[in-house]
Amino acid sequence: MSDNLKRLSDEGVSIWLDDISRERLRTGNLEQLVKDKNVVGVTSNPTIFAKALSKGDAYDDQVRDLALRGVTVEEASRAITTYDIRWGCDVLRPVFDRTDGLDGKVSIEVDPRLARDEGKTVAEAKALWWMVDRPNLFIKIPATEQGIPAIASTLAEGISVNVTLIFSLERYGKVIDAFFEGLERARQNGHDVSKIASVASFFVSRVDTEIDKRLDKIGSDEAKALRSKAGVANARLAYALYEEKFGTDRWKALKDAGARPQRPLWASTGVKDPNLPPTLYVDELIAPGTVNTMPEGTLDAEAEKGDPQGDAVTPNYGDARAHMEALKNVGVDYDDVVKVLEDEGVDKFEVSWNEMLGTIQRELEAKGANA
Template identity: 70%
Template sequence: MTDRLKELSDAGVAVWLDDLSRVRLATGTLDQLRTEKHVVGVTTNPTIFAKALSDADAYDEQLRELADRGVTVEEATRALTTYDVRWAADVMRPAYDASEGQDGRVSIEVDPRLAHETSKTVAEAKALWWLVDRENLLIKIPATLAGLPAITATLAAGISVNVTLIFSLERYGKVIDAFLDGLEQAKANGHDLSKIASVASFFVSRVDTEVDKRLDKIGSDEAKALKGKSAIANAQLAYKLYEEKFGGERWAALKAAGAKPQRPLWASTGTKSAEFKDTIYVEELIAPGVVNTMPESVITAYADHGETRGDTVTGQYAAAQQVFDGLAAVGIDFDDVVEVLETEGVQKFEASWGELLEGLAKSLDAAKKGASSPSDAA
């Protein structure tokens, strides 16, 4: 039987899971994905945690303990989420050791409400790094304008970073520069560069969703012919930029000091339209040294019918540029597209964080009432 996920891994793609929950950890399904499906990393976000913590039963014991301590909702949120991430980091430790620190990474995001506040983002990144206390952790920081100096400062402190919410090539270039700045400062600060990891999370499917909506509104044959092409083309050109930036003298000096490159990570790789094959954002973005973080449904789909055709990125740069030329010709303002996507991305994570806090407040309140009931006291 063909092991399609092994073929994908052998082609240079690190398979990471875009999900985490206490149930997944307690039942051992995360470890099963590691041992049977070649999953070598985990990403989380506020939406994932909001969904996980909506299952209060899975967190019942810890919720009661937090309620007994009288902690705030904010403190309880961090206690619960960092507990899960710490556990996941331990599950992924064999992949970390086997890859000499390249994989086996688990991500946790700073409070999305801090996306436009540099110093607070850095402070929270340091706090999360301390709370989880696992060297295979990645702190997720959004690639907002305020996030860029926060990325540099966090790396300079010797903390590994997952840069999230990247949509445009222009911003991606600045993310790479922020990474290089951070490593140069980390080296000056005496940190071991071989221990510092980073990925740059380039969002994929959301680009098609926004662009295709605009193409449908234009409605011409030329516009319709471009549907479903912009996200993959955007990511392919991002890899071209990655090759250029990590092929120069500046990176060579850091590499000589033990640094590992900031790998491109394809995020948001579940299809949002039934018109597309469910594995399209994996099959069309295969290249050496990339990460693809997928929902379990996409991992399962790829294991069943995914096609690994070798490198589907580096030979496609001219065709990818033609897609963008076509988008401009039919009147798509891609700068506006990515601005909308970044704004919406931050807002969606803020909304999920709000839902998480609201749900957790209710769960803590219920735990307090349960602890003070006569039956419990007896």
């Protein structure tokens, strides 16, 4: 294992891979990453599945069987994606057992077209939980306004949740409150809260992309000096909020009942600007009890070029607050930034989902014609 990755893990950061595919699974690549690069979890999203399905022949046999059965494209999409996730859960199960359920998790996202419909999101979450049927599964639910009550209701059913597409501190506070509510209701429903897990996926690089675009438009020297620092500052303040919320009596009552905290997860950690260090959103966001889910390129960069130097978050709260204040002073509207990012995030996943469905439909028709 890379010394850098070991040091990262020793600092309390769980390394997760932001990718999954049938090819990665059948070649044993995922098992190798667990062994060699300390990967202890996997996340997926509609974009990842759309990409996986568009390459190679790994899905051909299953698609042919689905075509022979005459299933709908919606049913086929669930069969295909849950097959990969179930397999991934089985690969990561030894990690799950070794860490007493802390890691070894694999995430699957609800249909993003349901992101603004509470009832349908919960129903889809329950269906995916039943279909995969693995204790080390996470159901991903976007943190839209309608997603917040869906998160609480899904947790109340005893289902573990990865809350995704979090950009704003205000929304993150609501996510944590929904986590508390969900566990409280789960206890009332007779569930063992020690078996219910959750992470909150706070997106990083997309914040810099949007804010840097606005800073460039402002164009002043003062504005340009603030480029490419907001993503890290925003995430650091999210961790400050995490420490605050998980220091309350409300959380203590749940902890005394056996609950584990909802860990902050840094998502979108691949740099978008090629001028930035490829390990920026890893080394600058080291903090105890966090998860960093990385594209494979970022994982490789951290293994080879990373420089993990211990907790980079809690000593820098003051600098983070000062940076966000400076952005406000030069005219960057934080509330508008995070609204744009949330809307774009949902839209992008919907586009990817539809691309995936289109690929599956074409494959079903081709395989059915040749059956």
